[in-house]
Amino acid sequence: MLMKDPNFFLEGLIKNDEKVVKDIYNNSFYKVLSFISKNKGSRVDAEDVFQNALLQLAVRYKKEKFQINTNFEAYLFTVCKNLWRRELNKSKLKVTNDYVIELRDDNEDIALSVLEQQRWELFNDYIQQLSENCIKIMSMFFKRKSYAEMVNIFEYSSETVVRQRVFKCKAKLKEMIKSDSRFKSLLEL
Amino acid sequence: MNLEDDILIDNYLRGLLDEKAKKDLELRLQSDTPFRENFELEKALWLSQSDHDWSFANQNHAEVTTYKKLLEDENLQDLKKSIQQISSASNTSSSTTRKLSKWYYLAAASIVLCIALSVFLKQDLSHQDLVNEYLQTSDLPSFVSRGDTNADGLIKAQQLFENKNYQGALDLFTPVLETSKPDASVYLYAGIAQMQLQRYQAAESTFNQLIDADLIDAQKGYWYKALLYLKQDKTDDAKQVLNTIISNSYYNHEKAKDLLNEIE
DSSP states (O other): OOOOHHHHHHHHTTOOOOHHHHHHHHHHHHHHHHHHHHTTTTTOOOOOOOOHHHHHHHHHHHSSSSOSSSSSSHHHHHHHHHHHHHHHHHHHHTTTTTTGGOOOOOOHHHHHHHHHHHHHHHHHHHHHOOOHOOOOOHHHTTTTOOHHHHHHHTTTHHHHHHHHHHOOOOOOOOHHHTSSSHHHHTTTT | HHHHHHHHHHHTTTOSSSSHHHHHHHHHHHHHHHHHHHHHHHHHHHHHHHHTOOOOOTTTTHHHHHHHHHHHHHHHHHHHHHHHHHHHHGGGHHHHHHHHHHHHHHTTTTTHHHHHHHHHTTTTTOOOHHHHHHHHHHOOOTTTTOTTTTTTHHHEEEEEHHTTHHHHHHHHHHHHHHHSSSSSSHHHHHHHHHTTTOOOOHHHHHHHHHHSOOOOGGGGGHHHHHHHHHHTTOHHHHHHHHHHHTTOTTTTTTHHHHHHHHHO
């Protein structure tokens, strides 16, 4: 498919342009289906995730025009991956008291997922702005590697050194996130 | 934020604190605002960036209502219907999976059946779906910007192909195939177009011609022939071709391994 401005697809979605929606489906659904099938899901799950991802993008764009800085397919795939991660973790919510999951309708779920995706993007934008070394360290940190494992991976002299490295990288990351205008509203999540 | 507090929060998130330390931390969250703000950010980062967790939003957030209202608007409801229509139309081509989906709902009523079926549903990808997926991730060479004066017709054919007008594309590719030295890409586009038009014999013959041709890219013919067999559910033939690709390290031999795993 020929490269198009990502916003062409967003415009098409909010106008419910059938050709655009079909193109998006044909170009992206099978990749999403493949990913979800390999990660504990069925075709019905993939269809739900795909539909909710498109509605998420549409409602977000409708509220406020935003710019996608990568190609549309890659962006949509990330949104779908996050939605599936969200779905797989919903069971954890049911055991906490501050959420009443039964009362949520589909639209509420999509509304919440918009805010969550925005927060994920805010974090991810700044992780990518860290130094190459910090990106690697933070990636291990988020993969929940223990400090002992990180000592081996990065060949540091001790766990204390790794902890200091993580602390510094994380401090830089948090400083950048906090200075962003989106932060205040998204921290209230 | 000092290193000591950082280690404390880190241990809490990793579930390494004992009950007493956990309680102390939770108590401090109520009275120490800067500590709490830092904790909330650490927690959100920790949950949202891990592959196995997710950081959920608070349902009382002010913007939830705004988004909900917009979602209830007529045009977004229409969009939802359009997506559902396109999705179910594309699903009729793989009726076996659709039947499974219906079973899925029935099975939900029975926990025992549900467990048995959910294991089964993990292998939900039909051959059709696999072929579509692999076709999409296969990079076909482009005729654009080759500086070839004869390429205009081919560029037009490629555009028709990309717009899924396979008959139109084939009408332009076929005469080129009949010339003395067609490019390997012409065989590929023509063969895939024939495959999408369900002219399987013609497609097989096109890919065989490519395999037999004295061209650098001739081995690409094997890959598409494997997909062609799979599309027709000729699983054994597909496996045989995939094994040939793997053992000779032909084009896409890594993908061939993945595909072989998925159909076995």
